[in-house]
Amino acid sequence: MKFSVIITLKKDVLDPQGKVVQNTLVNMGMSNLKSIRQGKHFEIEVDENDQSTAERKVDMMCKKLLVNLIIEDYKIYKI
Amino acid sequence: MKFSVIITLKKDVLDPQGKVVQNTLVNMGMSNLKSIRQGKHFEIEVDENDQSTAERKVDMMCKKLLVNLIIEDYKIYKI
Amino acid sequence: MKSSVIVFPGSNCDRDIAIALEKMQFKNQMVWHKETKLPKTDLIVVPGGFSYGDYLRSGAIAGKSFIIDEVIKAANLGCLVLGICNGFQILTETGLLKGTLLKNKNLKFINKDVNLKVMNNYTRFTNKYKKEKILKINIAHNEGNFFTDANHIEELKKENLIAFKYCDEKGNINEDSNPNGSLDNIAGIFNTNKNILGMMPHPERMVDELISNKDGVNLFSSLFN
């Protein structure tokens, strides 16, 4: 069973990378760009048939390692 | 209009981060983990009403800056 | 005094700190991350480097190692713990220190000598420094941009838990003297009990006049007081 995990920086956390990317894009002429925020993505495959168990496991991985809960939020999608 | 861009490493390209994360998760007892690959995520908002125009712009941003086409693939989702 | 340097795969300032500690008369031992017990020790040092290649987030993976549980236990019992650079990042990942270290504001690795102001010299780590002394110490990191929540900042200020701030030669603390974007120019912090110090700059690189200066010496000699 495969999942896609998207990790984003919390709203009030400074995103220097996103800011630089945004400036660069605007300088490149992409004037319609309103905002861009950078995050991480994980594609995770677990050996598990039950979706809710699988999801629980992925959630655990996020909480225990993948996500720094102080500064990051995350969402899990089944794919 | 908001888009979510997911950037993944091309198949066959070495993913040293994914490898280390995978080993760590397994060591932490997540034995059901089959594979994990790390990628990037961008949340992009563009000032544009027409979806296809907006998508074209995001696609251009990807091609011109956000994605390293030599080693990465990407997908754009409307959110 | 006895010191223990924890070595993770990818640590690369472990030899440097060991040499500095020995020079400062510590009886030092290296502790491999796979070990499950800490030797008897007065000081634990989590050294700089790129533990696990800085993959995922710097310090995140080392923060889950076997030995780290022992470090946490010892720290909670009052053992002195010093985290330098990647070591600081690891300590924040374990929760021993609050806050986190984001990418440098210019998104580049920065290596240079910077000025630091000693903000609190009433601690086990800093008592040999004069108050507000300005030091010149080397930094070398990608992620040294200290960030934390408003409550923690408040606590840091109220409890005098800020160890060092980035400043200029004259001691001015401002944006120009902030190399990496750290909140309030913070370069190093203590935990509430002040037995744990995490700092981005490398004091172990500043104990030999021939290669730099001796501004790091007092940090190590303070520990004997």
Added chain:
Amino acid sequence: MESTCFQVCSIKMKITNQIIEKHGLKLEEFKNIKKLLKREPNLLELGIFSAMWNEHCSYKSSRVHLKKLHTKGKQVIQGPGENAGVIDIGDNDAIVFKIESHNHPSYIEPFQGAATGVGGILRDVFTMGARPIALLNSIHFGSPEHSKTKSLLNGVVSGIGGYGNCIGIPTVAGETKFNETYNENILVNAMAVGHVKKDKIFYSKAKGLNKSVVYVGSKTGRDGIHGASMASAEFDESSAGKKPTVQVGDPFTEKLLMEACLELMKDNSIISIQDMGAAGLTSSSVEMASKGELGIELELDKVPCREENMTPYEMMLSESQERMLIILEDKKEQKAKKIFDKWDLDFVVIGRTTNTNNLTLKFNNKIVGEIPIEALASKAPVYDRQWIKKVNKKKEINLKDLKKIKIEEALIKILSSPNHSNKSWVTNQYDQSVMCDTVQKSGSDAAIIRIHNKDKAIAVTVDSSANYCKSHPITGGKQVVCENWRNLITVGAKPLAITNCLNFGNPENKEVMGEFVECLQGIKEACEFLGFPVVSGNVSFYNGTNNKNIYPTPVIGGVGLIKKLSYPLNHSFKKENNILLLIGKTFGHLEQSCFLKENYSINEGMPPEINLLNEKNNGETLIKLIEKNLILSSHDISNGGLITALSEMSISSNYGAKIQKPKKLTNLFKYFFGEDQARYIIEIDTDNLPKVEKILKDNNIYYENIGYTQKKYFEIEGELRISNKDLFKINNEWYNSY
């Protein structure tokens, strides 16, 4: 099962002309292969030939000329031919070093290309048992205005830093240059320097029959397949299609591999060891067998693979990074494996040495390829390519015909130009201090690294002079070696030996081949005369696009010894009212100078002449002065001439200088901007002047007393007066606003 079928079928596939061409082999060469094999090769074998016979591995166009280089000296422990050169620095200490190019991959993917370039050269050094102690690099980009330059610069610098910083080896010196000749073909050369005990050096020559051949390090993936042939192919429009062959570096794994190898090297388990660089498993196994005059048999099923269903062809040609091949003594497997387990690295016995003199490849218990080792190594093609001599004429430049400018204006133009701007934007991205033995960081003529736990040190530097080499290759070749030698001397080191990276265009072009032959001739002459041998190096041909070749760019990396280090010597002024002496004669040679290039865009004419006799005498006398502690600061005079060198000495210190106008040569531009060689500026204490003058006179050195140091201002009597602060600003603006 589909792909197993592919692999079997493909091995049996008929070899067409198109396939041969795709492998970068000429039809003539294919005929030769058939002769050597006495049959048609299968696809796997063809791939192996193509990897071993391409320029990068076989040195087929350069070999006849490289032989002429000066490679001997009593300091030389190992000259060219091993993974890296080794020199003796006394007390059982030796220095291992080499430079290598990663030009083509870095143009395609600057970050990964540069990173893996650093990774590759580091393996060359620790393979020999040395702990790497310093990294250097020489990077050349196109014109700053070119659309690609900025992102290439960013990518390359962060790639070099990314690898070195992570593995924890200081990057201490280098050069960063811009010239439109590199617009479509940048140069990324990386040099690594290591320290080893003289009695603990490891070599790649296999010895003994039936010994285990062990694979250690990362797993093999499909990356970089045909990388070695790519490095030897000229770029054209279609090189975009070759993109997926870039390799991704993993400095973390390399750090583990380095520590594991160095740990295993503490005892006598290893017979021979070789890193898997270009052409991976193929070249490493062939090289070891060839040097040992043995055969080698590999069971490819055992190769640790990262991807599923990898074919023997892919395994043999993969250029996955961070891998090594080791031949072990009997009964040492278990002990060795334990070390690699500790570092979480693969350790697999994949074959053994044989007496067949063949490379034998087995897969699924069947022989899938078998080639005589000599066909791949000693019988690989060697070409004595046609070349023509460079003819160049002096260009009479009459300064009166040029637009009038002020000296100050001309100086500012040079100091603020991309090529002369302060490089701290670059060097601040490198950890220069890790390992705590960097006595002198980049910014001076050479970096100084202390030998761990000793009071001696080495000095290291890299140099190139593409403009000089283009205009007159022999002189240019000599000049690079001399400049390198000077840069070591000015920091108080005795020059010991060099490594060289020869970056040239297409060798099938007679002019390019001529540049190569003549540059090499110049390098050889200088090395011989100065007793400054070449101990390692690398050749990179086919730098260019669509028949436009880059300027000939030999890069020289030098190592010198400081026997007893008391304080580091550099080019920063130390005190006011010290005397400044100019060593060496000033003729005012302006052709090919920065002055003409930056101010008038004039590129014609001959480079300054090299007088090796003066070069040697001036340099050796300077060492005498340094050894007697008579010199407070020193700087060689190179691009930009006397005035630029003096400005650099001011900018890097709190002091300036007051310089008198010349007494003899009347044209001030010639005097101050001329690029005559073999010259130095030294700062000495006034009290020491008689002593210094006596030594200079005793050694027949031409010198001039040109002025003295003063506070805060750089000044030429009656001509200009600029504060150090302003000079610093002028010199630091470019990168920060680029």
